[in-house]
Amino acid sequence: MGDVGLTVLGVALLAIGGDLLVRGSSRIAAAARMSPLLIGLTVVAFGTSAPEMAASVAAAAQGKGDIAFGNVVGSNIANILLVLGASAILAPLAITSGLLRRDVPVMVASALAVVVVAWDGAIIRFEGAALLMAALAYVLHSIRAARGARMASEPATSPTVGSRPGLGRGAAEAVIGLALLVLGARWMVEGAVALARLLGLSELIIGLTVVAVGTSLPEIAASLIAAARGQRDIAIGNVVGSNTFNVLSVLGVSSVSASGGMAIHPGALHFDVPVMVAASLACMPVFLTGARICRTEGVFMVGYYAAYVIYLVLDASGHDHLPVMSLVMGAFVVPLTLILMGFAVYRHLRNGAPPAR
Template sequence: MLLQALMFVLGLLALIVGAEALVRGASRLAVSWGISPLVVGLTVVAFGTSAPEMAVSVGAALSGATDLAIGNVVGSNIANILLILGISALVAPLLVAEQIIRQEVPVMIGATLVVVAMALDGGIGRVEAGLLFALVIAYSGFLVVQSRRASQATTDEFSSEMPTSQWDRHWGVQAALVIGGLGLLVLGAGWLVDAAVAFARAMGVSDLIIGLTVVAVGTSMPEIATSLIAALRGQRDIAVGNVVGSNIFNLLAVLGAAGMVSTAGLGVPDAARNFDLWVMLAVAFACLPILLTGREIARWEGVLFLGYYTAYVLYLILAAQHHDSLPAYSSIMLSYVMPLTVVTLVVSFMRRRGAGS
């Protein structure tokens, strides 16, 4: 177990360092080739933080651990919103750009609905996975076309996000960063998947639970770092955009690629179909009313997100242990906590409307 724990930590470090190297190298290389910083920000940087999820899920699918591949994506998307936005909102209330509200959040909700619909029959086949991957290509192309009509202020904002260091200005260094980053991602993903599967078997916990919790949070480390740094620097709309963009990429590109490389597609466990997929869908929809109430995620809403994530993880722990208190816990969540949250959001919405008028 000690060796497996060491492999897990080293794999996680390799994923984080590899993702950073890949994003930096690809961003600088794209700008060197004359691609605008806005396009790079909307595609390479936004999607690059999901490279660990891609590496882990594809590696898990190739090794036959499809439950881990599904759990990694579903768990990462839940953690991205509840955990990362919750922590970031505690650092500073998060302002939300209008484009994210009217475009990216609906795209994320639509992608979540598509994945849930595909998974209801117990699996995501290779043809369905190919469709998901085609959708992310179409979405990226749309962003590139849209960026050409972007305002100068938006372009300048993304330009400020590009690295300004001198040591990586040469294309050779940039290419080396891309190749080295990809290599670290592949290596780290292999170590992480092997260690996670060993943990699951040793503790009698399913691959799905490991993917939904430990692996999901681990592969979300780049998103956590990016969003927290953006919130601390006052670039609070970027913190939200990073999370939403990562969720879209996870659903379309990561699940698409993992499903295509798996010989039999991705099998979806009953536990995920009965609970976790619906939590992911509910969390995606939860973004919409909170954003519409004032184009801001306040600190108290960040606390609410963190509370829900804690409750979700506690549910997974109880379910893994088949604990006797699980039915009572579920009943309390559905009967009291969820309705109270809805009432709180409605009251908040009415107060903000009153203050605005």
């Protein structure tokens, strides 16, 4: 099968797997009386991050640290700007959950942790192990907090989880969906990477763009389908949980797997990591004020991601238009982002948090 055919088949499996995963997760949430947000933060987020884990660990073990690190950073940027933006265009996303307001700062803190551990140009195994411990603590804390909120809101005579119908079917759908997502992402990335290498792109650029977008397709599929089905908590929780999991678990396991730790390309440390942190910080005014991501903001987020990818390609090729693109990024994109963040806060303070349409 050719590279294009392999890519198309992978995308098809991702779409089918994403639909099954959201269906199964919704059934689990209903049957076990679990918060849909908790499902998004754990089952969906961790499951759709499986391609990132497989790709980054394999790359790190083979000494391809640029692909491994670029995949994590690029996936997180794509999750926020592309996945959330596209989901908001499809259906405006309401941000109303107190649980989400707690997990967003954790996502931002995990992004800042990348700056700390990679500052010296490498992530050693000890630092990778520390990230893994933080991931375990995050999961346990999220489950405990959600369980406490559920117990406080439901009667003591509620039936046991095992007696609720739909749990087995939901689990089966989720498992099949995850399997299709992983297989589809693998085939899509294999075909896309082969095509990208024909274009002469570096391993870092491949990791930041082709591999990152490819392994983020499960998040894109799961969040878009969840948004279309009205499961907005799953759509948002998927992104927040995936980004946290990518840094703490995927980067942690990749660093431990790499012999002697994982070297970090200076270009990624000085440009792409700050972009990831900035994208995470840009979400906080909207998320923490309980507002919403409307369609207009979604369009801007997708546009920002397109500008980021264009800049990477121009920079990698040394194109004559690179200075113009740099001017556009510095003189227009950054100020416009600050204006949109201020507008989101102003809208919340003036009108409160309107429901999503």
